[in-house]
Structures are given as structure tokens and as C-alpha cells.
């Protein structure tokens with residue numbers, strides 16, 4: 001038995017769990033191909049222009065799986081991951097959208113997980129995920145979930161080390177662990193916090209390999225995944241805001257924390273055109289970046305974003321940070337000389 005998982009949206013958060021969980025139950029997991037121009041175009045053709053890019057990409061991945069002959073698609077409806085902390089409406093309604101716009105012959109497995117509702121626990125969501133596959137033994141499901149958590153924890157541990165999601169996913173499902181060494185004190189480098197949702201920055205086609213580009217330009221890149229819950233909460237406090245949307249952790253939480261982190265020289269945010277929650281959060285981040293005296297560059301992406309303009313803006317921003325760092329260093333040397 002095969003189940004297809006689209007390589008988009010919550011894939012970057014939960015795939016290691018799902019992979020280990022289904023495989024432990026003897027279900028083969030088939031992943032859609034890496035994002036291509038064709039996948040983006042297939043997904044975009046199904047919805048109105050104003051739909052955010054990650055949703056268009058997700059729909060393209062559903063089509064990609066169906067084209068590969070996979071006729072069971074897994075698409076849970078993840079409403080809230082903590083009581084009264086909700087995902088954005090597009091993620092919450094994702095299965096409804098898929099069912100209504102991808103009109104082909106397939107089975108859509110669409111369990112609901114909602115921590116704000118009684119009876120919609122994660123355990124129940126898992127059970128509802130496998131009942132359509134004919135698996136009804138709750139003990140077996142529980143055992144598979146334990147395997148899922150083991151893999152998921154390994155994945156999250158690697159994210160904390162600053163390893164990119166794609167690499168961390170591949171290591172975690174093989175049961176391997178990797179580290180990365182960053183030296184924030186290296187004077188020849190700048191330290192940039194990259195603030196965005198995992199599906200915007202870890203998808204190399206959508207992000208136009210922004211992480212590799214920044215590293216080539218001489219930057220150490222820091223991600224939201226490296227922070228723990230207390231640090232996110234500190235971030236909200238720094239921005240004088242509270243948490244409402246689940247996806248605010250990796251946006252306002254991370255931005256607020258890094259803005260007040262002395263090692264960080266600047267922040268780059270990447271948001272998708274058509275994203276309501278991000279547009280509100282960005283406005284606050286921009287305001288507070290001035291208060292914390294941290295340069296902030298916001299890049300908005302959609303399916304028409306050109307790579308040349310994207311690179312130019314990254315280069316201009318990193319050049320400006322390198323110059324500021326040099327000036328600060330020179331001032332420091334002159335002050336020391338004046339003292340002696």
C-alpha cells in the first residue's frame with residue numbers, strides 16, 4: 001500500500017513523523033518531486049491569483065503525485081496545535097481546497113487535529129489517518145506513533161543545530177544525526193537571521209536558494225528552528241505582541257528574539273504575496289527593527305519573482321551590513337588608540 005505526501009506546507013514541519021509513522025505500519029510513503037516551474041504552474045492554474053504561493057505550490061505537488069500514479073493522498077487538516085492557537089485559514093482548510101480544485105479520481109485522507117476542540121486529539125488524528133487504509137488496531141497505531149516521535153525529535157534536534165530542513169529530514173529518516181559549526185565571532189562574516197516559514201525558505205525553487213546565496217556572500221545564516229519555546233516567547237515580548245496564529249512562532253517570535261540578539265547584524269524576512277498573517281506581522285517587525293537598530297530587508301515572493309532582482313537586493317543588503325561592520329570596527333580601533 002502506498003500513500004502520497006505532497007512536498008509543501010506542513011511537510012517541512014511534520015514529514016519525519018509521518019514518514020516513520022506510516023512506514024512502521026507497513027505503508028510505503030511516496031513523496032512528490034522537488035518543486036519545479038511546472039509544479040508551480042500546475043498548482044497556480046487551479047486557484048485564483050490572490051492565493052498565496054505556498055498553497056499554489058502544494059496543489060501542484062498533489063497533482064505531481066497523481067501524475068505518478070499515486071491514488072491515496074495524505075492531507076490532514078491541522079486546525080490548532082495548542083489550545084486557542086490556530087493555524088492560518090488556508091492551512092486549516094487545505095483538505096477542502098484540495099478536494100474542490102483537484103478533481104480527479106483519488107482517495108484523500110483528511111483527518112482533523114484541533115487542540116482547541118474536545119475529542120480531536122493527535123492520537124485520534126493518527127487513528128483517523130489509518131482507518132481508511134484498513135488499519136484499526138489502536139495498539140499498533142500507538143507503537144507506530146512512538147516511532148514517529150523518535151524520528152521527529154531527531155529532526156527537531158538537528159534544526160536546533162541550524163541544519164537546513166531538507167538535510168535534517170533526510171538524516172532523521174535514516175536515523176542519522178549531524179551537526180553544523182557556525183562561528184558568530186568570525187570578523188570576516190556577517191550574521192543574518194532569516195525569518196520566514198519553512199516552506200518559503202527550505203524549498204530551493206521558491207526561495208531561489210536564498211540560504212546558499214547568503215552563505216556565498218559571506219553570511220552565517222540563523223533560522224527560527226534554532227530557537228526554543230522560551231526564546232520565542234521572549235521574542236513576542238520584545239515586539240510587545242502576543243501569540244494568536246500558530247505560524248507566528250517562526251515569524252514574530254523568531255524576529256523579536258533575533259532583533260535583541262547582539263550577534264545578529266541584520267534580518268531578512270521572506271513573505272509570500274497574498275499572505276494575510278505575514279503582512280500584519282511584517283509591519284510590526286519593521287517598526288521594531290528601527291527601535292532595536294537592526295537593519296531589516298523584506299522580500300516578497302510570488303510565482304513571477306525574478307532571480308536577478310532578488311540577488312541584487314540580497315547583495316545590496318549584505319554589502320551595507322559589511323560596510324557598517326567595518327565602520328564600527330574602525331571606530332573601535334580609533335577609540336582604543338585615543339585611550340592609549
Ligand code: SF4
Pocket residue numbers: 052053054055088089090091197247272274275276277278
Ligand atoms: S501563513 Fe500565509 S503563506 Fe502560509 S499558508 Fe497561510 S496565507 Fe499562505
